Amino acid sequence: MSVSPRIAIADTCFIIDWARYRNREIIYRVFDIVFIPEAVLREIKSGTTITWVARGLASGKLSLYTESEDEVEEARSLIIRSRRISHMIPVDLPEALCIVIGRRKGYTVLTENKGAIMATDIFDEYRGVIVWKALEILLTAQLEGVLSAGCNDSSKVFKEYEEDTLHIFPRRDLIEAVNRIEQEMCRQRGART
Amino acid sequence: MKVVMRARVSREDLEEARRIRREMADWEFIEKQEPRIKEALKYYIETGDLYVASRIAGISVEEFNEIRIKARIPNVG
Numbered sequence: 001m002s003v004s005p006r007i008a009i010a011d012t013c014f015i016i017d018w019a020r021y022r023n024r025e026i027i028y029r030v031f032d033i034v035f036i037p038e039a040v041l042r043e044i045k046s047g048t049t050i051t052w053v054a055r056g057l058a059s060g061k062l063s064l065y066t067e068s069e070d071e072v073e074e075a076r077s078l079i080i081r082s083r084r085i086s087h088m089i090p091v092d093l094p095e096a097l098c099i100v101i102g103r104r105k106g107y108t109v110l111t112e113n114k115g116a117i118m119a120t121d122i123f124d125e126y127r128g129v130i131v132w133k134a135l136e137i138l139l140t141a142q143l144e145g146v147l148s149a150g151c152n153d154s155s156k157v158f159k160e161y162e163e164d165t166l167h168i169f170p171r172r173d174l175i176e177a178v179n180r181i182e183q184e185m186c187r188q189r190g191a192r193t
Numbered sequence: 194m195k196v197v198m199r200a201r202v203s204r205e206d207l208e209e210a211r212r213i214r215r216e217m218a219d220w221e222f223i224e225k226q227e228p229r230i231k232e233a234l235k236y237y238i239e240t241g242d243l244y245v246a247s248r249i250a251g252i253s254v255e256e257f258n259e260i261r262i263k264a265r266i267p268n269v270g
Contacts, residue, residue, distance in 0.1 A: 013243045016255045017268060043247075043254040089207070092244045094254075112270050114210075114241065117202045131200045133270060140198065166261075167268040168213060170206050 005032035008132070009065060010110040011098045012043040017112060017165045018134060019049040023157075028061040029146040030137055035065035035107065039094055067097055074100045081123065082115060088122055089115035102129040110137070112167070134161060135169050139177045143184060151186035154178045202270075207241075210269035214238045219265040226260075233257065234264050241269065 008031045010018075015036065018024055027034060036053065041064065044050055056062030067075075075096035082090040091099070095109075095116040102109040109116065109131045120129045132140075138157050141147040150156040155178050162168055169177075215238055223234045233250035237243065237257075247257035261268070 012254045013258075013268075016258050045253045045255045046259060049255060087204075089240075089242075092242070094244060112268060113244075114202045114207065114270060117200050120199075121201070132198070133200045136198050136200055165268065166265070167270070170209060170269065172206075 006108065007031065007033045007035070007105070008108040008110050009035040009037065009098050009101050009105075010040065011037075011094045011113065011116070012040045013095075013112040014110040014134065015040060015053070016044065016046075016049055017167050018110075019046075019052045020165045021134075021161050022164055023147065023160070024052060026141050026146050027137060028056075030141050030144070031108070033063055034061065034110070035063050035101075037065045037067050037094070037097055037101070039067065039097060043094070065101065067101065071097060071100050071104070078119065078123070078126075082119060085122060088118050089113075091115040091119055099126055099129055099131075102131075108132055134165075134167065135173055135177060139180065142181055149181045149185040151182070154181045154186065206270075210241055211239065213269050214241065214266050217265055217267050219263075222264050226264075230260060234260065234266065237261060238266055243268070 044053060053062060057064060075093055078096045078100060079091055079093065082088055095111050095113040098109045098111060099116055099119055101107060103126055109129060111131060112133050117131050120126045120131055138161060142149040142157060147157055155174065158169055158174055218238055223231055226234065230250050233246045236249055237246035243254055243258060247254045250257050
């Protein structure tokens with residue numbers, strides 16, 4: 001049985017954080033292809049991020065996504081709808097585009113934008129869109145054996161990311177992720193020895 | 194086997210994030226910045242919205258992110 005490729009589309013706030021992470025190359029083992037919209041590329045300025053993105057594009061692990069007028073139009077509509085809901089964090093064009101593309105193509109959306117996550121909870125047509133932050137990638141990488149889970153310190157991988165990017169994971173999410181690693185990875189290892 | 198999961202967010206997360214940004218920010222650094230940057234940093238602390246903050250500052254998202262890090266404001270999420 002063939003396994004369908006795991007494809008993602010990344011927005012600006014995700015890429016500029018992720019490019020600072022010491023183990024940033026692991027994203028290519030979690031995803032088969034990561035698309036970067038042209039609008040995101042325009043926001044990248046630092047040498048570190050430009051070098052990482054350019055090398056990724058050259059190797060074919062990252063791929064440029066040229067958004068269509070139709071996708072931009074749908075994204076603008078999503079922006080307006082998000083601003084009409086008082087309890088929602090509004091979305092802006094970069095993340096709105098990623099959500100629209102994620103829905104149309106079935107790609108996982110990589111973003112740190114909370115409005116983007118809320119949009120997939122609030123709007124019915126976007127409920128099927130999978131949104132991941134860095135936390136979900138780091139957790140998946142450990143559960144799938146891409147990164148070795150530190151059973152002596154199950155939060156090590158997450159702490160390293162926090163140090164490199166000055167990005168702090170919500171404590172509740174972090175505790176849940178660490179518990180999951182301990183239950184699914186560390187107990188298995190313990191059971192085998 | 195591929196792992197299936199999805200991110201989520203709650204009102205409590207947003208309040209916690211705002212509190213952490215306020216507490217960890219280097220306010221002395223922020224107050225020394227030119228008005229556009231200073232107001233953009235304050236906007237970011239209140240909302241966590243990097244894109245709009247960068248537009249207030251009049252610079253790219255990544256340029257603003259570099260200033261965010263210098264101001265010791267964490268990206269919480």
